[in-house]
Amino acid sequence: MNPNDKILDKIRNLLELAEDGNQDEESQTALLMAQKLMLKHKISQHELDAATSLDDIVTRSLSVYKTLFWWEKLLARTIADNFRIMLYVQSTRLPHQSKTQRKIVYMGYQSDVDLAYHVFQLATKAMKYHAGQHLKLVSQDLTSSQKQSQRRAYYQGFMDGLAAKYERQRQVMVAEEAGYSLVIQVPEEVREAFRAQVQGHIVFKQPHVTEEGLAYESGYQQAKSMSLEAAQLDCGDN
Secondary structure: OOHHHHHHHHHHHHHHHHHHOOOHHHHHHHHHHHHHHHHHHHHHHHHHOOHHHHOOEEEEEOOOOEOOOHHHHHHHHHHHHHOOOEEEEEEEOOOOOOOOEEEEEEEEEHHHHHHHHHHHHHHHHHHHHHHHHHHHHHOOOOOHHHHHHHHHHHHHHHHHHHHHHHHHHHHHHHHHOOOHHHHOOOOHHHHHHHHHHOOOOOOOEOOOOOHHHHHHHHHHHHHHHOOOOHHHOOOOOO
16 A cells, blocks of 8 residues: 555544544644654655655646635645645636636645645545534524635634644654654755746646637537527437
């Protein structure tokens, strides 16, 4: 089993226990354990054979192109800052779309990116779950707008608290073991790959209009305007 799979299994079990007990503090502790286990694993790798550098540098999207929620980049940044990877937002817009669609992309060593991706998903699940529990306690007399404000405030508090705890944990671990100061940083090879492949290049991606692109637009507009009444459709063989 991949060491990251073992870490994720431990984190999932901790989060399940946290949800059963409805304790936000336990969920954040579970997420902190992901960072702690990852760093300890990196130290072990470094001491044995510096195997970290043998990983491929990869990218992984956190979602498809879509309208990002305000909190997604903030949470993704917190995870990236603490799991040795880089982050960027890639944008695109299809011909029929009035709004730009975006996705968040992680870049780093394969093992780091995979772990950070799953921790982001777990953190999202935990944050939404406990925000829902909070609203059940306070929402009896709140308007829809007030509930939305409460959820937003809870999300912000959860992310700020998680970031603060990650930072405190990093400081403690570095104080206990000097070697952590080496593995806790984004590897220089990843930074170089980011500068070469991403920085200044992936800001907005306007699709090149080809014959296929024009066909897509034509089909899209036709589907929007056509009638679905049987009398107006000629369903021949194709």
